[in-house]
Amino acid sequence: MSEPESRELSDLIEMQIRSQGPMSIASYMGLCLTHPKQGYYRRADPLGAAGDFVTAPEISQMFGELVGFFLVNLWQQMQEPNPFNLLELGPGRGTLMSDIMRVACRAEGFREAVRINLLETNPALIEQQRLQLSEYQPKWVDEFDELEDGPLLVVANEFFDALPIRQFVRDADGWRERLVGLIDDRLGFGLGPTAIPPTAMPEAVQNAEPGEVFEVGITAGEVMGRLAVQVARRGGAILAIDYGYPETGVGETLQAVRQHRYADPLEAPGETDLSAHVDFNALKAVTSRTGLEVHPLLDQGTFLWRMGIGERAAALVKANPDHADAITVARDRLIGEKGMGTLFKAFCAASPGLKPHGFVE
Template structure:
């Protein structure tokens, strides 16, 4: 072992010392280790990074989300003080596009208390450069969300939170673990079965070898935010790739330089994620007393919010960019691109009408 061990060395040492670790523990170390985690490194976005998010594809995405939130703010009576929180703000592109639109509404800018939940120093610097005019404050816990109603946006945030995986056998469900075989990281199963009665009803008839993913970290985040919103008022908008109803399936994946990568190789250098169980998140919000309208696909949400009209307006204003605008619109809404795989969940205070979710 070197004096300054790498993250792979630290993970292997922990396995040798304490035994196999859960998938959740492994993901947490890979993504958020204090000095060596993936999200502590350089900018992972864009052509030179590992992935591209919707706000980086077109300004239309952020502008329509901005219309969504300013509409809710006005429905709440245009409170003179409110908090707008983004989870995992990336380069700040989404928020910059949102606020360029929303701050046209009288009183919105003066009432705004902007909070950003971010851990990547490189991205924090980019967020500061884009959003400095709005006096953002960076937070590291959900107890620091400010006063007044709370409006939350989370684009491709929940998919990056650690998950646990369970595999069904004829004895019950066993947690999937990561250990070492001949010095190499490998998947295995805990020898202690978990009774099927401890699993969700939705997987009661799952076949042998089926995999269930449980996102305890995601439901904990949603619980805290939903409880705050139930007290202070507001809403959360979560946009991510995932499935509408709890179901079995192994969705854990690694991405590096826009290519799929082995999740067990190069810890700290590969983006790890798993599809979001939106039913589980919605159930948490509903238990906190929030209204949860039916889930939409990203294509449905953006279309309902007026992306076609916005695309036409941008093309008319700059005819030379019309082809690029059309391509971006298609990438965001078409079923064979992001339009169907990505879903949009809203949970809000009773009495509000979520734009785009109601006819």
């Protein structure tokens, strides 16, 4: 192993800053999350009670089952193409896809038609996905153009929030980019020297007050744009569920989580989960340009309720009366205001003519 690779990630970041100057938050997040050797998403399993966070599929099988119903309904509307591609972005342990397939394969012809594709960078999670989904013979892809020909249905749960963002802070002269540099030999935040005119920013933030922060998810927009081009060309739909906000605006949302607690984003690079709320209005803009129809954004709770989580929870309670309390708690965590119900949003873009269940009454 070369000497630079043997260093801690914090030392590598410090070396880069000393040699090249302060870096954008996007560059910092990229190194922390996806550094080939020491990035957070290249290391051990971050999920579950022993990890840093818990996602909806890990809370209850109901989440994946209802997404499965959603996908089957779309496939049937598309005249049941055989074959077709099902792509999941950031599939974690494979729990969501496993729950999807358990339900979806009840539809005649679905299993024979589907080709499962997974986009994942974490070697430990890839091995778990391989074990969890071996009977379906999934394929791992690095780029969307690696997908075989055919229609495309896409699922992304808590994927876009982990993509790097840039931050800009308003001052009297305009907007200055927030950068990561060194303050007394420690990582710290500062502002770039160049002021960006207010008119260069989206209209929604041009009248922001001094001190307010505007976050730009450039990477999320690029990924969604490339994905939408593929879906528009092939036919199909995208379902993205994540925490975020419906309209572009000011507000600082960059956060770090370690062992289920909030942490300092600049401490322990590569050992802490970094994320930011998704600007769904920006994703809508890039997706609409491809010709896909973007349906009104829903709260996760509304989406799951329309998909039938009430009835599904009741059926599970009836079949497992000894677990009634746990099932009810999980349901409420997924749809309740105190849980994930309103913070998380469901975004859907589909080929014109499709009527995604839950989004179209």
